[in-house]
Amino acid sequence: MVLYRLLVSIASLPVLAALLWRVLRGRESRSALAERxxxxxxxxxxxxxxxxxxxxxxxxxxxxxxxxxxxxxxxxxxxxxxxxxxxxxxxxxxxxxxxxxxxxxxxxxxxxxxxxxxxxxxxxxxxxxxxxxxxxxxxxxxxxxxxxxxxxxxxxxxxxxxxxxxxxxxxxxxxxxxxxxxxxxxxxxxxxxxxxxxxxxxxxxxTVAPGVPLDWPRSDTVLAASTHEGEDAPILAAFATARARRPGLRLILAPRHPRRAPEIAALIAKAGLRHTTRSKDEPPTAEVYLADTLGEMGRWYASAGLCFVGGSLVEKGGHTPYEPAGFGCALLHGPDVANFAEAYAALDAAGGARLCETEADLAAAFTALDADAQAEMARAARGALGPPADVESLAKALLTRL
The missing domain is CATH 3.40.50.11720 (3-Deoxy-D-manno-octulosonic-acid transferase, N-terminal domain)
Structure with a gap:
């Protein structure tokens, strides 16, 4: 602990400088800094x-x-x-x-x-x-x-x-x-x-509010959910390949951090694809919809029959499979799912999710998984993940220990 405290003290000045820089750039308020x-x-x-x-x-x-x-x-x-x-x-x-x-x-x-x-x-x-x-x-x-x-x-x-x-x-x-x-x-x-x-x-x-789904055929819609830097380019390349084989395919790309929208828009153009942007209130008339807002994931899950779970093609440990599974999405994920290792192991074993390690894997899944295959994967996912946590009993048990 003594070494940890020493390291924290040494790091405190550069950390404070970084926080002040965030305030100056408008990424954080003075009140947020005061709370930190x-x-x-x-x-x-x-x-x-x-x-x-x-x-x-x-x-x-x-x-x-x-x-x-x-x-x-x-x-x-x-x-x-x-x-x-x-x-x-x-x-x-x-x-x-x-x-x-x-x-x-x-x-x-x-x-x-x-x-x-x-x-x-x-x-x-x-x-x-x-x-x-x-x-x-x-x-x-x-x-x-x-x-x-x-x-x-x-x-x-x-x-x-x-x-x-x-x-x-x-x-x-x-x-x-x-x-x-x-x-x-x-x-x-x-x-x-x-x-x-x-x-x-x-x-x-x-429980995530579903919102109003897009007016797109759900089985022909892919959602890339909570993507991180390094994931968007292979997903877009795979989607472009799959769309050449399956022309009706659409993509909702929802980055984990909406501030990355400009760089993602450049990647979409580089992949030879057209897009419209949710934060600009543009209608979803192109093949890619850039969902760069917060609080609308339920809407995107409800719109897509196939969901790639982000944070798994790069070393982020993977994001939750529970939310998209709850909406009946067929699940795809990359190799790094350490945050939910047991859940993904159960999903993969039951056929409720599919591991995609490469761009070619993603393109094959986007192309091949039709409405029937998506429905079968969704049923398998619900069985593999089991019932929801009993938060009422947990809350009572916690309060008795106060």
């Missing part, structure tokens, strides 16, 4: 819940409202790491939920944050385990809960190697793992078994 430094409007006597970004916050939402239902007196301080997640949470417009940027994992910022907000307990979603944050909460005698905990074999080995795993795990009051593998790895790192809560994958409980 432990300031902002006080929200005292609340249960502190932390979710990293849009995906984690969305998966936490059913649990958040289960907590508020189980105990109407509960008020939540929800922290996030990204501006877009802050905006997403503020959009809920719920007076029982205060949304703030998470404080940096620097002891000065954290002490300011804890003094200002005085949270009674910390609920961590998935794998946001920050050493200084956890240590100061533990030192104050405040319980720490980890819900939907996720720990890959690679991360477990890394934590064990640097010697910080056991002290951090010892500070966890109770943990509900996302899957059996993650649970076993936390136990191997020193978590006592009597601190285990029933497993829960919060992403299985997500």
């Amino acid at each position: 430094l432990g300031g902002g409007e006080a929200a005292p006597h609340r249960l502190w819940l932390h979710a990293a970004s849009n995906g984690e916050l969305t998966s936490a939402k059913p649990l958040i409202y289960a907590l508020l239902t189980a105990d109407p007196a509960v008020q939540l301080l929800v922290t996030v790491n990204t501006v877009t997640a802050r905006e997403l949470g503020q959009g809920w417009a719920d007076p029982r939920i205060a949304i703030r940027m998470a404080p940096l994992d620097h002891r000065a910022a954290l002490r300011r944050f804890l003094s200002r907000h005085d949270p009674r307990a910390l609920v961590v979603i998935e794998n946001e385990l920050w050493p200084n944050r956890m240590a100061l909460m533990a030192d104050a005698g405040r319980p720490i809960f980890v819900i939907g905990a996720r720990m890959s074999a690679r991360s477990a080995a890394r934590w064990a190697k640097i010697g910080m795993a056991q002290p951090m795990v010892a500070q966890i009051s109770a943990l509900s793992a996302q899957d059996a593998g993650s649970e076993a790895r936390f136990v191997d790192l020193g978590l006592p078994r009597d601190r285990l809560m029933p497993p829960a994958n919060l992403k299985t409980a997500i």
Whole structure:
């Protein structure tokens, strides 16, 4: 821990400089920066819940409202790491939920944050385990809960190697793992078994509003969902190849970060394709629709019979298969699905998803998977992923431990 604190102190000046640069460029507000430094409007006597970004916050939402239902007196301080997640949470417009940027994992910022907000307990979603944050909460005698905990074999080995795993795990009051593998790895790192809560994958409980689907034939529509830099070009090349063989094919391209829209538009043109753009309110009249907005994924899932899940052709660990599967999409993914390894293994084994490692694999899938094949894959996916998490029981179990 001493080495970690030293490294954080050394890194604090360049991190602060980077944040100030974001403010100057208009990518972040002064109030967001103040919150990262432990300031902002006080929200005292609340249960502190932390979710990293849009995906984690969305998966936490059913649990958040289960907590508020189980105990109407509960008020939540929800922290996030990204501006877009802050905006997403503020959009809920719920007076029982205060949304703030998470404080940096620097002891000065954290002490300011804890003094200002005085949270009674910390609920961590998935794998946001920050050493200084956890240590100061533990030192104050405040319980720490980890819900939907996720720990890959690679991360477990890394934590064990640097010697910080056991002290951090010892500070966890109770943990509900996302899957059996993650649970076993936390136990191997020193978590006592009597601190285990029933497993829960919060992403299985997500309900996404469908919105109005595009007026395109669903079985001829491909969705590239939450793509990252390095994925769009091979997807577009594969789509162009498939469209030459299947002329009615359409593509909805929904990047993980909408700010990348200009560079993606250039890639679309380079692939010899036409497109229109959602953020410009242009109608979907071309073969590619650039869905560069937030909060409309349900609409895109409802519009597409075939969904490539982004973050899997590059080393991002892959995004959730649960949302597109819930909409009856046939699933495609790349080789890096470490974030949902067990889910994708079950999907692949059942025929509910297909691994596409290359541009040629994608082109073949886009070409061959017709309406009947998509429907069969969707049925297999529903069976492989199983029932949604029981967030009501989880919320009650968590509240009894406060």
